[in-house]
Amino acid sequence: MADAAALDRLARLLDVMHRLRGPDGCPWDREQTPHSLRAFVVEEAYEVVEAIEAGDPRALCQELGDLLLQVVFQAEIASERGDFDMGDVAEAIVEKLVRRHPHVFAGERVYSASEVVRNWQRIKAEERAARRQDGLLQDLPRALPALARAQAIATTLAQLGFDWVDASGVLAKIDEERSELSAALARGDRQAVAHELGDLLLALTALARHLEVDAELALRDATARLLARVRHVEAAVRAAGGTLHGLAAEDRDRLWAEAKHALRAAPSKV
Numbered sequence: 610m611a612d613a614a615a616l617d618r619l620a621r622l623l624d625v626m627h628r629l630r631g632p633d634g635c636p637w638d639r640e641q642t643p644h645s646l647r648a649f650v651v652e653e654a655y656e657v658v659e660a661i662e663a664g665d666p667r668a669l670c671q672e673l674g675d676l677l678l679q680v681v682f683q684a685e686i687a688s689e690r691g692d693f694d695m696g697d698v699a700e701a702i703v704e705k706l707v708r709r710h711p712h713v714f715a716g717e718r719v720y721s722a723s724e725v726v727r728n729w730q731r732i733k734a735e736e737r738a739a740r741r742q743d744g745l746l747q748d749l750p751r752a753l754p755a756l757a758r759a760q761a762i763a764t765t766l767a768q769l770g771f772d773w774v775d776a777s778g779v780l781a782k783i784d785e786e787r788s789e790l791s792a793a794l795a796r797g798d799r800q801a802v803a804h805e806l807g808d809l810l811l812a813l814t815a816l817a818r819h820l821e822v823d824a825e826l827a828l829r830d831a832t833a834r835l836l837a838r839v840r841h842v843e844a845a846v847r848a849a850g851g852t853l854h855g856l857a858a859e860d861r862d863r864l865w866a867e868a869k870h871a872l873r874a875a876p877s878k879v
Contacts, residue, residue, distance in 0.1 A: 630685050
């Protein structure tokens with residue numbers, strides 16, 4: 610059973626949002642539209658991810674609240690327009706969860722997580738057919754980061770057989786794309802360089818999928834490691850009374866190598 614106290618607090622959140630949008634509410638909140646709030650939805654989702662990566666339960670609680678606010682905000686605006694309300698949002702996702710988990714709610718038997726995924730994809734295909742959506746990739750949001758969207762598209766296509774047999778085939782494709790990129794660079798053809806670089810990135814997302822690595826998160830983690838290394842170098846330079854801009858090349862290379870060694874030796878927080 611749901612926690613009654615938690616439901617009461619959710620109800621209070623709905624009441625607060627209704628008040629903010631009311632005649633005597635906040636002028637800024639009253640001016641917002643679903644369109645104007647788009648950037649906040651994306652920003653809050655990323656901040657949730659950052660809190661998860663930091664392993665900070667308190668920050669995660671706060672960021673989940675900020676993300677929940679965006680859901681409530683959108684539902685409140687929709688309710689004012691007579692489109693739907695927060696109850697409809699909850700009902701829609703509950704119906705979807707029940708429908709897509711027949712092994713939990715309808716007595717269907719499954720024996721592995723991979724079988725659950727196959728059933729999930731089959732049910733999604735049936736839902737598309739019921740909505741008369743013929744396009745296999747119509748469910749993929751265009752607002753996804755390019756790397757995540759590329760991997761999601763490739764995963765969907767792989768279920769239909771549009772895929773390499775194993776990772777070695779993808780590595781061969783990566784070598785092919787690298788050669789084509791090198792040739793474009795040698796010609797000085799900037800348009801071809803951009804084209805071939807895109808193909809190479811696409812092949813790398815395919816390799817990530819074959820290795821069962823989330824390409825988006827892998828790049829986020831690599832970027833976090835890069836930033837940590839830069840911060841380590843900055844701290845060393847400041848401690849010596851210098852600046853990064855005035856650093857000699859040999860000192861920069863030495864500090865960069867030292868930072869790499871120090872961070873490898875330290876426990877990872879990423």
